[in-house]
Amino acid sequence: MLFLAGDIGGTNGHVALVRVADDLVGDIETLAYRVFPCAAFPSLADLLKTFIDAEVRAPVSHCVLACAGQVMGDEVAHDNLPWPVQVDALRAALGLADVTVLNDFEALAYAIEGPLAASGRHLCGPPTRGHGPSLVVGPGTGLGAAVYVPNAAGGTVLTTEAGQMDFAPHSLRDRDVLAYLAPGGGYVPVEQIVSGPGLLTAYEALCALDGEVATLSTPKAVTAAAASQSDKHAVEAVALFCAALGSFTGNLAMSYMPTGGIFLAGGFLSSIFDLLKHSAFEERFLHGRSVRAMLAEVPVWVTEHGCHGVQGAARWYMRHRAAIRASTSEGAAA
Missing domain, CATH: 3.30.420.40 (ATPase, nucleotide binding domain)
Incomplete structure (x- = not known):
């Protein structure tokens, strides 16, 4: 066929x-x-x-x-x-x-038991998968997520529109960015920060908050400047993005307890893997108090979308x- x-x-x-x-x-x-x-x-x-x-x-x-x-x-x-x-x-x-x-992302979740699971770079958590649900999360042009639940029938996939959840600020700087994006209050989806365009939005917001003019005009330029440490606001924007991704992914993990692993998909993340590895992603993913021990048992990989x-x-x-x-x-x- x-x-x-x-x-x-x-x-x-x-x-x-x-x-x-x-x-x-x-x-x-x-x-x-x-x-x-x-x-x-x-x-x-x-x-x-x-x-x-x-x-x-x-x-x-x-x-x-x-x-x-x-x-x-x-x-x-x-x-x-x-x-x-x-x-x-x-x-x-x-x-x-x-x-x-x-x-x-429903399609990506169906690929988890195929080559996707074998293609990633380990980010944090245990080095091997457990037997529970798996989660695929991907910031690209937007932000998507889906859950794969293994069963005797070959697995069930739960689709989500998790990228449309409200952005939840963690640090005081996060709150300043949120206030800049919604000065009168109101709804700001998490994908407005945690996505390729969202990274550029965060960079522009940080520049504006410090009274400076943004000189970078694409997400790729922001990540390149962050990697070379040639623009302090690009460095801060990537740090904010990675931390917010950690919080968002941890929130989803608390909902589904994906001991089968979390797969962060997309060429965008692969291109900034080293920055992500040394960011606050893991700390923000783990959250705090009693849930920390549970989330520490969830393995996380970064994989090419391809x-x-x-x-x-x-x-x-x-x-x-x-x-x-x-x-x-x-x-x-x-």
């Missing part, structure tokens, strides 16, 4: 042509894989058509897409994709029999198709 699998984020679209055994339980074979900048295309259909024209030689009628956002009926409700995503319109534009959509979202989407689709086939067979037997 050939089908398209994609992982569509706010910055890049990862697309693959994959093949699995006819029984839908074989390993996934990637026949072609490309990464496209989303901003270069007027629509998701155009991005996918570019891949199809370049890489697909045999007829393909099925497609699964992991998208940043939540599936609401025929549409994906999102804040970070550059275009609307409507499933029926996409199916018609591509001439496919089936287009199925799921949340991007093709894992595509692999997870394909794994989910195999299960989805197998469930439909089993339901159809039971209905026919009845």
Whole structure:
């Protein structure tokens, strides 16, 4: 069985042509894989058509897409994709029999029992995984998270919109940044700080609070300046980001106790691994008092996002198709 699998984020679209055994339980074979900048295309259909024209030689009628956002009926409700995503319109534009959509971090969670878990760099906690739930967290264009719960059926994934939780300041400087972002009070989502664009927001806020003009204009420039220690506000912004990520991840860990491990996903974090390793992430992750001992038993890794979202989407689709086939067979037997 050939089908398209994609992982569509706010910055890049990862697309693959994959093949699995006819029984839908074989390993996934990637026949072609490309990464496209989303901003270069007027629509998701155009991005996918570019891949199809370049890489697909045999007829393909099925497609699964992991998208940043939540599936609401025929549409994906999102804040970070550059275009609307409507499933029926996409199916018609591509001439496919089936287009199925799921949340991007739901797909990443389905990849945990595949190559994702073996690809990370250890950040803190025990060096090996336990047998409980696992958590995948990723600051990129936005901030996503999902929980993988192992079971006899192959695992269950719980999706979240955790990035939309309120930002909770910890230090006095955090409070100053929050007051700068919402001078009249009100809602500030945690992804407004803990994301790539959020890092730039934190840098600009810190400059403004000290009465200085921000000279850096991209998250990449901020991380580079922090690594070289050439801009004190960049250094402080990365420190604030890492600490806030630790608090956020620790809060989620207290909700799910993921002794199976936490996987911080994304090339963004991999590029600042050394800064993250020497930051206040672990201290803020552990929180305090009695919960500290429990959180100390949770291992944390940083892993490249890469093709894992595509692999997870394909794994989910195999299960989805197998469930439909089993339901159809039971209905026919009845």
